[in-house]
Amino acid sequence: MNILTQLPTILMIVSPILIAAIGGMFTERSGVVNIAIEGLMGLGACAAASTHYLMEAAGAGRYSLVVALLVGTATGWAFSLIHAAASVDLKADQTISGTGINLLADGTTIFVAQILFKADRTKEYQVGMLTDRFGMYPTAYIAIAVVIIAWFVMYKTPFGMHLRACGEHPAAADSVGINVRLMRYSGVMISGSLAGLAGGCIVLTQTIQYTSGTIGGRGYIALAAVSFGRWSPLGVTLAAILFGGAQAFAVISNNIPALASLPSEYFNILPYAVTLIALIATSGKDYAPQANGIPYEKGAS
Template identity: 40%
Template structure:
């Protein structure tokens, strides 16, 4: 295998594996920039994956080739609504945000498996036939060298996630909405004094985390696992959370970290096809993403300052 082919395999697999993490990490950025800790990203991915697969299986005869895209939109809506449970507990009732996020994770997995058993009589759905396929991006894939490395054997949704990172950066740092969202996460009392509805902005942040977390789960289930079971989402939400922290709560930093973790995940998928990794026991390749995540957070993140009001319930008029 020549070096160009080897690099093309690694890069395309890394970008595909990173896409669900990018979507979910961006959702986490919205939530935590508004001041709400969201440990429940894993659960939001679970709900997104479940919703997308169920919708895909039930409507593929209606939407045809567009089914995966419509399924992503459906999963975004369902996960967005589901995330409001976390908002209700954390914002309205001022419950411990970490505990609420953990509860969301357990509830999402338990509810989805219960519904799958009710619908299919077993704990696993059928395989979807209409999925997110790898393609060569028209025109761009023809560019010498770069085209083969970055635009061949990938999916459109992977590049949508990268473009979205820049869109989220612009929204957060270049628009009045982004300024308000960051303000309620840094100093909610000052924001309230300036007439910003702190409760509403935090609900919007949590809702957007659900929307993007659902997209991440939908992309993962429709491009990698192609079905839904209790093990479809196993740690990807926590890796997205780590990417958000590793990226220092910045959309572009989160994207870069997600690409790094995507590379780590791709090793477990394509490692057997890479000459210098083909003899490495598969168990080491499977645990590599999680080991690299721990090492990245423990040794290379440097000083990471979270939003100052992160995790602090806001009571109007109380310091």
């Protein structure tokens, strides 16, 4: 039993969590908490699955996968605008707004499936993403690219610096002419797009259709990865590998005779338990961006 042979499985499960968590990092560094990531992943996944099914049925070939991912990304982006408008412009309670979008996503995805496919799930497509000659899914490369780009944008560009300033001290950023509203909108939109992309990655690699259980809390796990990874690209990556690895273990354990006889629930609990324990272990010290979750009011300080 070599861990290397299991690497593709692990990466398949880690990738979407990592992509979503990087998005969560952007929005929180800009000062907006986005717990709607879970719902946005669902919307992205549903959009991607529907697009891929319809295009595959129309005979679009392998290109439909790319289009499906793009549609998923765009869907996540579009719905994240609700959260951006609520939390940036209307100074809404970000947890309530995020919860609202999560509930809305549960309804909208299945509603769309009911209209399009007359069932409470999308129709199964024939072929999802295929592995390359190393046994890897393309999503793994997408995730690696997202992390590298995120690191570059966050630390090597003026945009990244401005974004971080808005999460730490929006009043100071405002006073030197940074557009706080624009930066926070960007943060939320990046997280929405990446969440949509992550949803598409899940549905196109790990299953053949979208159902109400496709995301299953992975958006929340991504959120936990952001705080456990202390809001830095490297930290978030390691946290996502830890949490995703715990989830992958449930799949891998089926191949290990000694573990396969145990009820799978033991392994299903694992990612959530690991996440919870990690949260407790890192509690106490606060590494969060100073102004995270606090609406910024111009001229009121």
